[in-house]
Amino acid sequence: MRGRTGRIWLLLAVIPVFGISSAFAADADHGADLAKRWCASCHLVTSSQTQASADVPSFASIARRPGFSPERLAFFLLDPHPKMPNFPLSRNEATDIAAYIGSLR
Numbered sequence: 001m002r003g004r005t006g007r008i009w010l011l012l013a014v015i016p017v018f019g020i021s022s023a024f025a026a027d028a029d030h031g032a033d034l035a036k037r038w039c040a041s042c043h044l045v046t047s048s049q050t051q052a053s054a055d056v057p058s059f060a061s062i063a064r065r066p067g068f069s070p071e072r073l074a075f076f077l078l079d080p081h082p083k084m085p086n087f088p089l090s091r092n093e094a095t096d097i098a099a100y101i102g103s104l105r
């Protein structure tokens with residue numbers, strides 16, 4: 001299995017390309033809808049939500065992490081890690097969710 005370091009290098013390699021294509025069309029409102037539908041069963045996706053899985057980071061805490069960027073997050077969402085289910089997210093949907101999470105900062 002690929003380690004965390006491998007993943008980070010992969011991200012660094014792809015961000016420049018992805019960053020350009022995601023510079024337009026990110027829609028945080030649409031991202032919020034998607035997050036409520038796909039992610040709220042495990043994550044706290046809004047500040048008004050009260051229940052989620054205990055050991056899963058809230059979206060607000062993800063947004064406040066050092067080094068957070070919507071581009072990196074959008075890319076992460078296209079290749080989620082093993083503890084998360086694989087979502088059939090399009091690139092635009094991933095970008096919108098990342099924009100929404102970025103707005104929680």
Ligand code: HEC
Binds near residue numbers: 035043083084085087
């Ligand atoms: C089945 C439960 C589940 C669902 C549904 C889920 N996640 Fe997660 N997510 C997790 C768990 C568990 C972790 C913590 C994983 C870890 O610590 O390695 C996590 C971590 C994350 C992280 C942080 C990754 C990191 O580098 O630490 C992000 C970002 C994230 N999820 C985004 C999402 C988004 C966006 C959705 C909806 C499209 C989603 N998740 C849906 C379980 C879920």
